[in-house]
Amino acid sequence: MKHGTFVSRSLPALGLLALAFAAFRGPASAQQQTVDPALYSGLRWRTLGPFRSGRVDAVSGVPGRPHEFYFGAVNGGVWKTINAGRTWTPVFDSQPVASIGAIAVAPSNADLVYAGTGESTLRDSMGYGNGVYKSTNAGNTWTHVGLADSHHVGRIAVDPRNPNVVFVAAIGHLYAANAERGLFRSRDGGATWQNVLHKNDSVGAVDVAIDPSNPQVVYTSLWNTRRPPWFTYAPSNGPGGGIYKSTDGGTTWKPLTNGLPADSFGRSGIAIAPSSPRIVYAVIDAKEGGLYRSADAGATWTKTTGDTRVWGRGWYFEKVAVDPKNPDIVYVPNVGIQRSKDGGKTFGTW
Template identity: 25%
Template sequence: MTTQDRAWAATRKGLFELRRRGGGWQIENLSFLADPVTMLLPPDASGHMLAGLNLGHFGAKLHASDDAGRTWREVAAPSFPPQPAGAEGPEWKLQQVFALERAGDAIWCGSVPGGLFVSRDKGESWQLDEMLWGDPRRLQWMGGGNPAPALHSICPYPGRPEELLVGVSCGGAWRTTDGGRTWGLRAKGMRADFMPPELAGDENSQDPHLIARCRAAPDVLWCQHHCGIFRSEDNGASWVETQAQPSSFGFAVAAHPADPQTAWFVPAVKDERRVPVDAALCVTRTRDGGKSFDVLRTGLPQQHCYDLVFRHGLAVDDAGEQLMMGSTTGGLWASADAGDSWQTVSAHLPPIYAVKFG
């Protein structure tokens, strides 16, 4: 598997394309100047890719490219059916495209407010997964950082195009094995210490910030939860908590594509502050399934740093060698040695919502 030499940063002021040149990264193209790009789906072999935008008063939009991002065209964004009178829960209106993933011939989209949509024509049209949306347990979901619940993680199971595990903040983890016709909770062992003690283990009240799957060992899943770091070795049937220093709180997690023992996290101070511990940015890495963690700081700012890395702000390439990380303060860093050391790509981009290799 070759090292990837192309990446994207989705930011509050546009979508930046980056190329790896001579050991470093350079910004080579900017699309959607001044528009907030909340999520992107990197190009497939044909060059098809998607970008989700949040245009405020004008709503959430979706654009497609057929030439790997050189040109774009607007396509239909996912939409909810008319909301029945008196229906409980948040307004049935797309607020944000929060996740985009391919699984076989399908593309799946997660949204705020907590919807899951599927497209079988490369994003030209979308259908709401009505079974998950109609599950009465959905009405117990709560907003985390958003007023409404957010479906932010979509983890396809390699070789099983009908199987997905999704993560909801706050609504736990859910799995389907039949393309969304039936769903079951998959958050046993997670702990929500913001709930009353008798409800701390309630699967439907959990706040996973992001869930990532090891592609080569797909029964292994990693979760950066609001209340800690959790790992599953049985495809989400059960989860075990692990502790990291300097903090087990954060938003991002990247799972090594080939090594189920390795994952990366970006620790922060919990809850109201949400800044790096001691104002010094670092990445933590485990190589033994969460038993111990390396604290990786070389090349990252270690004084007066208040950068926060959002859920989708950390990415690993297909070889498990390169990492890229973007922050709310517009810092963008890259590592070519699995996180041992970092180089600054830019210190002054707009706030970064997501980074992707492609």
């Protein structure tokens, strides 16, 4: 059994699992809706383990299976629980790589799982991967499906209606330029890939989100980063980063710039409000970094907060999730898990 080489508390599995629960929880029953929240006031979060998998930067719930979750450790492989976290099983140990950057379960097929290898938390000590893997039996077995030279994967998004349409945000090599970076799309379940958004050999993609109401609408964020040997902490942000939108399923793209920062645009994360898809959030590492909100599907943006507790250390964090029922409830995992109930204007830990 493989175990993580590096251990850190900076990005706990518990925080990412909370976001996965928020994203995949099903409709509440009438009885649940009438329960007084004060009854839960004494409950506190607790660590569910496992304790030897290393840092965690990828997690996914499973639609229709509320007790089933996956997480990927940066050097500990993929782990799975079917009992809401009471016990965990490593399901990726037979593969030749242990660094995981992204996990996605197909919304229309709960047994179909994609894992992107190579962590996205690009610190001074990190592990790289060898592309994308696919499981058609809920993680029991895996098949390598390509993008072997992508090294680091920031996010995988699967079409909500067609499990064979999948996007991979490939960051690329951390220490040098390489061609296999940018946003990739497969229309045949990973058998073949097309690089649908490639600026140059230094600019990769770090996040991608598909509109749940219209899968022809796709957002992605690009990031030009490099970690020279003389950098011991944060990597550099180069030119070419930004947020892009496609309205034809990823074939053509246009940059979104109205209201977004232009100077030193680094890593960014994107989330679409499931209950109101024209509302889009982006947490951005930049000179004018912060959380940005669009109410018109990305045409214009407003900075809701510049609180560094939300976007600070952006090269390492910069992920965001929206409550499936309330577009004003937003979660951002950073050193602490930040939650906003007013559309991103104010945040607090929980």
